[in-house]
Amino acid sequence: MRVPLAEQEYDALTDFEFNTGALASSSLLTNLNDKIYASVPYKFMQYVYTYQTVNGKRVKVLLDNLVTRRAEEGELWVFGIYRVNGAVIGQLHYVP
DSSP states (O other), X not given: OOSOOOHXXXXXXXXXXXXXXXXXXSHHHHHHHTTOGGGHHHHHTTXXXXXXXXXXXXXXXXXXXXXXXXXXXXXXXXXXXXXXXXXXXXXXXXXX
8 A cells, every 4th residue: 555544544444454355456455556545435345245156156145244344444434433333433533
């Protein structure tokens, strides 16, 4: 990563990386290094699927809990809102 981050941005990326391990090889990191900060919450939402075998075929499956988690990471990135189990536990008041 070659760009400065606000505290909540760093925290959102840390959570994302801890849960996916995908940051280093992602287009999210490419966009971030190109300073396209606004794309990050949308890029989080690309990581809401898993694959399962159904009738011998590999099928892409949307997981609701990952949708929630990625949305919360996006909310943290943009608004500095911290949640645990859906409950707000704090908010940073970042002024750019």
